[in-house]
Amino acid sequence: MLRLTFALLYGFSSIVASNPYFYINQQQGESVSVFKRTDLTLKTTIPTLKGPAGIAISSHNPWLAITYPELGMISFIDNEKLIPLEHISVGGSPFGAVFAGNLLFISDWSSNTVKIIHPGTGRMIKKITVGKSPAGIATNACESQVWVLNREDNSISVIDTHYFKVIKSIAVGKAPFALAMDDKFAYIANSQGNTLSIVDLTDLTEIKRISVGRMPYGVAVDRKHHKVYVSNQLENTVSVLDSRTQKVIRTLKTGAYPENIAVDEENQHLFVLNWFDGSLSVFNNQTDKEINRINVGDGSRAFGQFVGKSVECTK
Amino acid sequence: MKLSTLFIIPFLVISMGAKAHGPTPKKADKSIIINASIDKVWAVIKNFDDISNWHPDVISSIGDGKNESGSERRITLESGVLEEGLDYFSDADHEYNYRLKTENTDVFPVSSYTTGIQLIAEDDINTKVKWKSRYYRGDTGNTPPKRLNDEAAVKAMNSFIENGLQGLKETLEK
Numbered sequence: 001m002l003r004l005t006f007a008l009l010y011g012f013s014s015i016v017a018s019n020p021y022f023y024i025n026q027q028q029g030e031s032v033s034v035f036k037r038t039d040l041t042l043k044t045t046i047p048t049l050k051g052p053a054g055i056a057i058s059s060h061n062p063w064l065a066i067t068y069p070e071l072g073m074i075s076f077i078d079n080e081k082l083i084p085l086e087h088i089s090v091g092g093s094p095f096g097a098v099f100a101g102n103l104l105f106i107s108d109w110s111s112n113t114v115k116i117i118h119p120g121t122g123r124m125i126k127k128i129t130v131g132k133s134p135a136g137i138a139t140n141a142c143e144s145q146v147w148v149l150n151r152e153d154n155s156i157s158v159i160d161t162h163y164f165k166v167i168k169s170i171a172v173g174k175a176p177f178a179l180a181m182d183d184k185f186a187y188i189a190n191s192q193g194n195t196l197s198i199v200d201l202t203d204l205t206e207i208k209r210i211s212v213g214r215m216p217y218g219v220a221v222d223r224k225h226h227k228v229y230v231s232n233q234l235e236n237t238v239s240v241l242d243s244r245t246q247k248v249i250r251t252l253k254t255g256a257y258p259e260n261i262a263v264d265e266e267n268q269h270l271f272v273l274n275w276f277d278g279s280l281s282v283f284n285n286q287t288d289k290e291i292n293r294i295n296v297g298d299g300s301r302a303f304g305q306f307v308g309k310s311v312e313c314t315k
Numbered sequence: 316m317k318l319s320t321l322f323i324i325p326f327l328v329i330s331m332g333a334k335a336h337g338p339t340p341k342k343a344d345k346s347i348i349i350n351a352s353i354d355k356v357w358a359v360i361k362n363f364d365d366i367s368n369w370h371p372d373v374i375s376s377i378g379d380g381k382n383e384s385g386s387e388r389r390i391t392l393e394s395g396v397l398e399e400g401l402d403y404f405s406d407a408d409h410e411y412n413y414r415l416k417t418e419n420t421d422v423f424p425v426s427s428y429t430t431g432i433q434l435i436a437e438d439d440i441n442t443k444v445k446w447k448s449r450y451y452r453g454d455t456g457n458t459p460p461k462r463l464n465d466e467a468a469v470k471a472m473n474s475f476i477e478n479g480l481q482g483l484k485e486t487l488e489k
Contacts, residue, residue, distance in 0.1 A: 027339045051339055070457055093457075110456070214384075214402055214412070215429070234402055234412050234429060257449055276342055276449065299339060 018266060019079055019308035023064060024273065024280070025052035028299025032066060034082055037267050037307065040282060040294055044082055048075055055304040056097035056104065059143075059311065063119060065104050067094040067303075074106060076119055079308075088122045090115055096137035097304055098146060100161045105146045107134035114148050114159060126164045130157035136178040138186070138305070140201060142313035147186060149176035156188065158204060168204045172197040178260075178303075180219040180228070182243060183314075187228050189216035196230055196239075198246060208246055212239040218261035220270065222285050231258040231272055238272055240288060252288055254281050260302040265309065273302055341465065343448040343472050347480040351487040353436040356444065357409045359487060360432065363401050364388045371482040372475060387416060395422035402429070409434035420453035423475075424467045427451050444483060446476050 021043060024033045031045040032052055054067035057079060064079040074094055076085040092108035094115070099105075103125070104117040114134060116126040131150025134157070139146050145167075146159040156170040156179075173190025180187055181201065188197040189212070196216060198208040213232025220229045221243070228241040231254070238252040238261065255274025262271050263285055270283040278300055282292040349356055359369055363386055364378030378388030386401040398416040405411065410433035418426050428450035435443040450472055453463030461467065 053339075072457065234431075256447065275340070276344070276447065298342075301339075 018310045019057060019062070021079065021082075022262070022264065022271065022307040023055055023057070023079075024296050024300050024302045024306065025055060025066065026297055026299060027051055027053055027301040029297075032064075032077070033296060033300075035294075037264055037269070040269075040292060046077055046082055046084060048077075048084070049073055049087060053301050053303050054095050054097045054106070055302050055306045056099050057305060057308045058099040059308070060099070060102065061119075063099065065097045065099070065106075065119075067097050067106060069093040069095045069109070074104070074117065086122060088117065090117065090124060095303065096135055096148070098137045098139050100139045100143040100146050103161070105137060105139075105148075105159070105161075107137045107148050109133045109135060109151070112150075114146065114157070116164060128157075128159060128164060128166060130159075130166060131155050131169070136176070136188075136303075138179050138181055140181055141183060141311045147179060147181075149179055149188060151175050151177055151191075154190075156186075156199065170199060170204055170206060172199070172206055173209055177216075178218045180221040182221045182223050182228075185243070187219050187221065187230075187241075189219050189230055191215055191217055191233075194232075196228075196241070210241075210246065210248070212248065213237050213251070217259045218272075220261045220263045222263045222265060222270070224265055225285060227285070229261055229263065229270055229272075231261045233257050233259055233275075236274075238270075238283075250288060252283060252290070254290075255279050255293070260304075260306060262302075262305060262307040263309075264307045271307065273300060275300065339465075340449050340451055341469055341472070343446070343450070343469075343476055345447075345473075345476050345480060346443055346445045347484055348437060349442050349444060349484050349487050350440060351442055352440055353409060353434050353442045356434055356442045356483070356487060357406075360434075360444075360483065361406070361409075361411075363404070363411065363413070366390060366479075369483045369486040370479045372478050382411075392422060395419065397422055420463055424453035424463050424471050425450045426453050426455055428472070444480060446480060448472060448476065 034043045052066045056065040062080040064077040066075045072091045093110040094106045096107040114128045131153030133152040134148045135151045136149040157166045158168040160167045173193030173195045175192035177191040178189045186199045212230045213235040215234040217233040218231040226243045230239040240250045256276035258272045259275045260273040270285040272281040278298040280294045280296045367373040367376040374391045376390045400416040401413045403412040412431040414429040430448040433445045452465045452468035
């Protein structure tokens with residue numbers, strides 16, 4: 001633990017180069033698969049505990065965090081050396097996870113809290129009460145806020161990452177589950193409302209709610225091409241929005257039960273995990289054409305930002 | 316010493332007391348070939364409310380008769396009543412999707428499911444019926460009782476689907 005803390009103190013001063021991998025949990029098994037972002041080949045698999053579900057990648061340190069909702073555990077993994085660092089018992093049902101600064105924020109759907117973990121010591125430094133069944137969780141570019149979606153409360157809790165307090169609750173559509181943010185807005189998939197809520201990051205209000213496909217389950221943002229991608233689990237499609245007009249511009253066909261979704265801006269890829277097929281659809285995010293479909297195994301899950309992103313805080 | 320080497324902490328193996336399983340969604344993916352044209356098969360299964368006409372495990376079923384997104388039905392099994400909601404219905408694709416509306420694990424040991432049924436014409440007189448489902452066990456907590464664990468859910472779901480497909484085949488081929 002001490003060594004991790006030490007590394008943290010030094011590591012934090014420099015920004016880690018963009019992580020060359022993306023990660024897919026084998027939820028029916030006990031490992032996480034590591035793929036190369038450039039050529040999409042499997043690099044290795046890292047052993048985990050049973051039933052890994054959530055994923056978070058640090059922008060500042062070579063850390064990957066994995067959640068195990070059923071075990072009440074999380075793991076930290078060195079995402080450069082690709083080895084497990086430690087397993088930590090946090091209790092409850094840790095599901096979504098995101099790093100903000102040098103801390104990990106996890107949504108615990110059974111205790112209706114967000115737990116804040118200090119990776120260096122493995123200690124839980126704070127537990128914040130949010131709404132019912134918190135699921136998707138994300139940070140803004142400057143990591144000054146953590147947003148968590150309360151699936152059974154149809155709301156967002158916005159947490160200030162400095163004061164560790166909920167500063168606003170925002171009502172959205174039915175059963176919000178996953179989200180992504182660009183510089184101006186947060187996009188929230190309301191899984192049972194078949195809608196996407198667009199929330200202004202400045203005044204923290206929902207400005208628009210638009211129809212997407214059935215059971216939207218994942219959201220990803222492509223800032224370069226001004227697009228928002230929404231996976232529609234029960235429709236085997238992805239809705240593509242133009243973030244400037246906030247309108248759906250096209251719909252992409254995927255495999256069965258598309259769920260977790262992420263954009264790799266550096267390599268111009270959109271990844272869509274087809275849960276039912278155990279496959280990953282890879283689209284060129286400039287043309288929105290599917291260019292590859294990779295077998296990733298039955299029961300694959302990657303709830304969270306499973307590809308590293310280089311986000312600039314412009315404040 | 317390189318900074319990165321400082322990250323290596325021995326892999327702590329933590330022994331898990333209980334044999335816990337992740338709240339991993341389960342999937343069912345079954346199909347059957349029926350010796351009847353796609354139109355004939357569709358005519359039997361298309362009315363969402365009429366599942367009791369062909370499913371041997373469903374004693375009775377009732378609904379609004381609309382066959383559209385938002386429609387609901389109540390199906391009575393030997394163990395009790397389940398409420399299901401129709402999410403998608405396509406005459407053109409011979410397909411519909413529905414989900415469990417209200418959890419009732421006393422009746423069926425699955426806490427939630429989404430199901431899709433679709434017909435594919437093999438040729439003019441044979442039709443493939445595809446039945447897909449994604450579901451969670453009855454108790455998604457950390458220590459489910461035996462009757463609500465993964466095994467119980469898989470068994471119940473597989474049996475319900477297989478009986479349904481077989482019942483449909485018998486209804487159409489008799």
